[in-house]
Amino acid sequence: GQQVKQSSPSLTVQEGGISILNCDYENDMFDYFAWYKKYPDNSPTLLISVRSNVDKREDGRLTVFLNKSGKHFSLHITASQPEDTAVYLCAAGNQGGSAKLIFGEGTKLTVSS
């Protein structure tokens, strides 16, 4: 089965609102969690990543929340803007185990003005 899941294939948010993107994972050995942004016909680019020793990390308008007991992490984008419209991919992995990241299917975020 899919080890990293994004249950919402799409999300629409009004400009200025908060976008909340969710990701669930199965492997409790994962210790790296990341969010990537992907425009159509472009490759993914890293937005923000956290290790399992923190519950939260902020970077400008972006905040990642990690809930290890619930095997869940989320990305919050405050003051959402039309240019935030893209596909957001969550990813998780275990550096001690192997080098691989497992990606979710992606959530298409649309910020409407």
Next chain:
Amino acid sequence: ETAVFQTPNYHVTQVGNEVSFNCKQTLGHDTMYWYKQDSKKLLKIMFSYNNKQLIVNETVPRRFSPQSSDKAHLNLRIKSVEPEDSAVYLCASSDWGANYAEQFFGPGTRLTVL
């Protein structure tokens, strides 16, 4: 320019042919990856090399073989392609010690098997 470069951008071929894709990174990273992006846009890891050593080899058909001459290059060869090999193949690299999860992707190679 420091980045991850892939050639070719596109490749169309017939079933049964052999293809090779090239990937080079100029970021000074020590770990490189090949991903397959299927028709549903799901990214799946295929192989990973750290300093020319294979460290991840997912369950992929044996017709796929990675080749690494040095830590800046990781090529992918597919012998006798099948229709289900049609996909976008993405190469990526990262600095294993600093943050392996921060992976930098190339533009991808779109393979179409007729």
